[in-house]
Amino acid sequence: MEFLYQIDAWKIALSLLICLFLMIEISYRFGKRNDPAVYEQSSSVFTTLMGAALALLGLLLAFSFAMASARYDLRKNIILKEANAIGTTYLRADLLDPNVRDQVKSKLKDYTKIRLASYQTSINQKQISQVSQQTNQLQQEIWNIASSELRRERQMNNSLFVQALNDMIDVSAEQNDARENHVPESVFWLLFISALLTAALSGYACGAIGHRNIMATSIFALLVALVIFSIIDLDRPQRGLIQVNKHPMQSVLESMQ
Numbered sequence: 001m002e003f004l005y006q007i008d009a010w011k012i013a014l015s016l017l018i019c020l021f022l023m024i025e026i027s028y029r030f031g032k033r034n035d036p037a038v039y040e041q042s043s044s045v046f047t048t049l050m051g052a053a054l055a056l057l058g059l060l061l062a063f064s065f066a067m068a069s070a071r072y073d074l075r076k077n078i079i080l081k082e083a084n085a086i087g088t089t090y091l092r093a094d095l096l097d098p099n100v101r102d103q104v105k106s107k108l109k110d111y112t113k114i115r116l117a118s119y120q121t122s123i124n125q126k127q128i129s130q131v132s133q134q135t136n137q138l139q140q141e142i143w144n145i146a147s148s149e150l151r152r153e154r155q156m157n158n159s160l161f162v163q164a165l166n167d168m169i170d171v172s173a174e175q176n177d178a179r180e181n182h183v184p185e186s187v188f189w190l191l192f193i194s195a196l197l198t199a200a201l202s203g204y205a206c207g208a209i210g211h212r213n214i215m216a217t218s219i220f221a222l223l224v225a226l227v228i229f230s231i232i233d234l235d236r237p238q239r240g241l242i243q244v245n246k247h248p249m250q251s252v253l254e255s256m257q
Contacts, residue, residue, distance in 0.1 A: 061227050067183045072234050
């Protein structure tokens with residue numbers, strides 16, 4: 001697991017905000033050492049570079065937000081897809097022989113509780129492994145029942161249930177993959193470096209002209225930190241302020257009770 005993924009989003013954003021203010025202050029002091037007349041001769045070039053840096057930072061922020069948003073939508077759709085798959089399997093369990101129908105339905109209830117818990121576990125690897133193990137065990141138990149029934153009575157009803165069960169198992173694998181699929185850490189490091197360098201340029205420009213524009217530089221640093229915080233929080237499906245809605249899975253579980 002990547003290093004940044006272990007740290008809370010607000011801690012990363014707060015650390016970045018502090019670093020931005022420090023970078024602005026340090027570059028401001030360097031800028032004050034320059035002769036304003038010399039800076040005036042190359043101010044047009046510096047302004048062009050400053051605009052290019054801001055545009056590049058904005059492009060990186062938009063690109064990263066789009067990546068995090070796409071992954072968020074994927075996780076949200078998979079929850080709905082898995083809830084529908086479990087619900088279909090539960091309904092088709094009525095087509096099974098009465099001797100095994102209640103047993104299968106009972107295991108499907110337990111399975112739904114485990115799958116709901118999988119969306120609520122933290123990044124603790126022990127909890128994730130435990131839930132994954134319980135999921136695999138219940139899948140195997142239900143599959144053994146279904147396959148034995150299919151071998152015993154080759155009926156269309158049983159094959160419909162097996163098809164729904166197979167879809168349910170496939171979706172659980174998709175959910176596990178979607179949970180681990182987040183924005184690469186290298187993208188965040190690129191964002192941090194770009195934001196710090198842009199802050200350095202703005203601080204240097206303020207120092208070169210001899211005017212500390214506290215409001216403009218503070219708003220810039222705060223906005224960048226907030227946007228990056230939103231990207232990181234959006235990319236973490238089971239913690240933080242922005243979490244995937246688990247209502248579809250909860251509704252399926254309630255309908256089984």
